[in-house]
Amino acid sequence: MARTAIQLYTLRDVDGSLEDLLEMVAASGFEAVEFAGRETEHEPDDVASMLSRNGLDVAAAHVGIDDLESDAVALAERYEAMGCTDLICPGVGPEYFQSQEGVAGVATRLQAVAEELEDTNCTLHYHTHDQEFQSIEGGLAFEAFLAATEIGIELDVGHALRAGEDPAEWLRRLDGRAEFVHFADVDVESDASVPLGAGDVDLEACADAAASIGADWYVYEYEGDEPLDTLDDAAQYLLNLK
Secondary structure, eight states: OEEEEEEEGGTTTSSSSSSHHHHHHHHHOOOOEESSEEEEEEEEHHHHHHHHTTTTTEEEEEEEHHHHHHHHHHHHHHHTTTTTTEEEEEOGGGGGGGSHHHHHHHHHHHHHHHHGGSSSSSSEEEEEEEEGOOEEEEHHHHHHHHHHHHEEEEEEEHHHTTTTTHHHHHHHHTTTTOOOOOOOEEEEETEEOOTTTTOOOHHHHHHHHHHTOOOOOOEOOOOOOOGGGGGHHHHHHHHHHO
């Protein structure tokens, strides 16, 4: 059965230490976190201790493409020491998905990182936004990206809907490549991030699709105001979807 996590980018503007945030997350009922950068301010052993004290696991870590390319092996060793073995590129600029050449270029870069990580315990994945679903010569940019890489995909269901796509259908198409699913809701008319259940994403359909392909993690992300007010409801919402 899938487990629940929160992408800590959700709490990027919340005052407090990393441990403060972890305490809030644990109290809300999430089982794990997905790192978004604040962990880099601490020694890996200290991060591992914070997680242990709060009874939390690490689902994955979002790491930018430049950092991934700088020294993938050293980066993997650092995250392994925190109990994290899945690294996720959080996206690249929309210009990479405006042509076959752009897609091929970024696919080559990410595939090279994935191959470097083969000598470690870490695995590379890619997080989608709406930009990957641009039409280019030959079809959708995302289809070309999938064909050019073998890395895992973390589909953001909210961004997929914003792009005019059916996120549940895409999850079924990603069978075998989508261990992580970002459960993010959106109001399509206002193009705004909203709490789970308050928007237009058919979250139950997405959960059914995620379950059918054996996704391991349901990850909450919210980019709106007052994120702390959403934590308890979001944790319970994801638990009910499992």
